[in-house]
Amino acid sequence: MSLVTQQSDPTGLHRVVDDRPVLPQAAERLDTRRELWPDEVRVRVERLNLDAASFRQLEQEHGGDGAAVRDAVLGIVAARGKMQNPVTGSGGMLIGTVEEVGPASPLGLVPGQRIATLVSLTLTPLLITDGLARWDGRSEQVPCDGHAVLFGRSIAAPLPEDLPDALSLAVMDVCGAPALTERVVRGYDRPTVAVVGGAGKSGSLSLVAARAAGAGRTIGVVPTRAEAEVLTRAGIADAVAVADARDPVALRAAVGEAGGPADVTVVCVDVPGCEGGAVLATRDGGTVVFFSMATSFSAAALGAEGLAADVTMLVGNGYVPGHAELALDLLRRTPALRALFEQRVGG
Known part of the structure; x- marks a missing residue:
């Protein structure tokens, strides 16, 4: 039985498709549909940043074989609707461009704005559409095409214009x-x-x-x-x-x-x-x-x-x-x- 209903919850409970009532981070799978509930935001994904513990585990498990690491990440996201390493339990974060903003979203984002999400990929609905074709599986930063969804209680920050994207992502991942x-x-x-x-x-x-x-x-x-x-x-x-x-x-x-x-x-x-x-x-x-x-x-x-x-x-x-601003400063x-x-x- 799905717990998804027509009424959204700011924590993202409506995106959980498990048979038990859990928050998105603890869920086995999330709903990745493009259509938004009123308080959600859809982001066109440009780059993922896998957290260090997760990337290290995947790299060690697959003996440094980049193609195998890439396939593992694709498999996790396809199976779970989010990037959550089943061994470490961790994920990372992403940068992208805001595509659509629900009328009741409290995040203050606007379409066309380039942002970094400051919430974990372990609770962010994520759909990858390019097969990670531009990633060699050998680095924590992952060029990516697809979409992600933010909830009413998610956190995001505009990307600074004075820093390269890869540098901003690296800093904001650990801010x-x-x-x-x-x-x-x-x-x-x-x-x-x-x-x-x-x-x-x-x-x-x-x-x-x-x-x-x-x-x-x-x-x-x-x-x-x-x-x-x-x-x-x-x-x-x-x-x-x-x-x-x-x-x-x-x-x-x-x-x-x-x-x-x-x-x-x-x-x-x-x-x-x-x-x-x-x-x-x-x-x-x-x-x-x-x-x-x-x-x-x-x-x-x-x-x-x-x-x-x-x-x-x-x-x-x-x-x-204020963690992102402090770290960038x-x-x-x-x-x-x-x-x-x-x-x-x-x-």
Whole structure:
């Protein structure tokens, strides 16, 4: 039995076609029809950005075979009516042009406007019509033709005119991380902030956000010497530490040697098993922000309990009011950060 009715819901419940009452993110399949309910918006899709954890999983599963990765993404979207990796549970976001706006839409969008959606592909109805023919399956950014639907409670932002689309998409995909980092850092007096995965997109933005918010010391943690050299040259961290974040003792030692323990630890890596080390690297009374879809929140909670660690643990949900504007402004004001992103997008 379909739950789709003639009455829409701002959360998108009317697009769920499961036999049980769940929100779109938890649904097995969404309705992707072009016709709009009054509070919806249809977007002509130009490019998807797969989240890092999802892309890494697909790449590893298929041994780096780009064609197989492309077929896997096509299969997921065809089966589910959305892009939600069944292993990681994560998706990404997209950019496109507004095609049609329902008369009751509260989003303030107009036809012809180029936008980035700031809600996950895991809850966005998506139909791909070009077979992803322009994508080689070897990068997170996916040229695409098709349409997507936004709900009354969706979030979208106009694409900035002063930045290339690929760069804007890369920044806006992770803009929740620096915004939440800034909020947490402002709650301390010149804290020491460690960012695990500091050379990545969300990690580098979080380092810059922490410094701008008044951090007394920032520590970027990376897994290899090569990444350490990149981050050191960028100069966006006060100290750079090399450690496998999956090794809790090594991570604690690396952060300690770089000036820790941290008052605030931000986890931005896209591999599982980093929970214990993040807790160990954080002083009592500190805060750990998990901003990775690879995080096991049961492992984090039970691990902290087992260590008798008096830390606050936050789940970064990707949304903080003003997050897109903040992240784009950080990029504009920090040439070294922009260079890191341009290198990442170019790669």
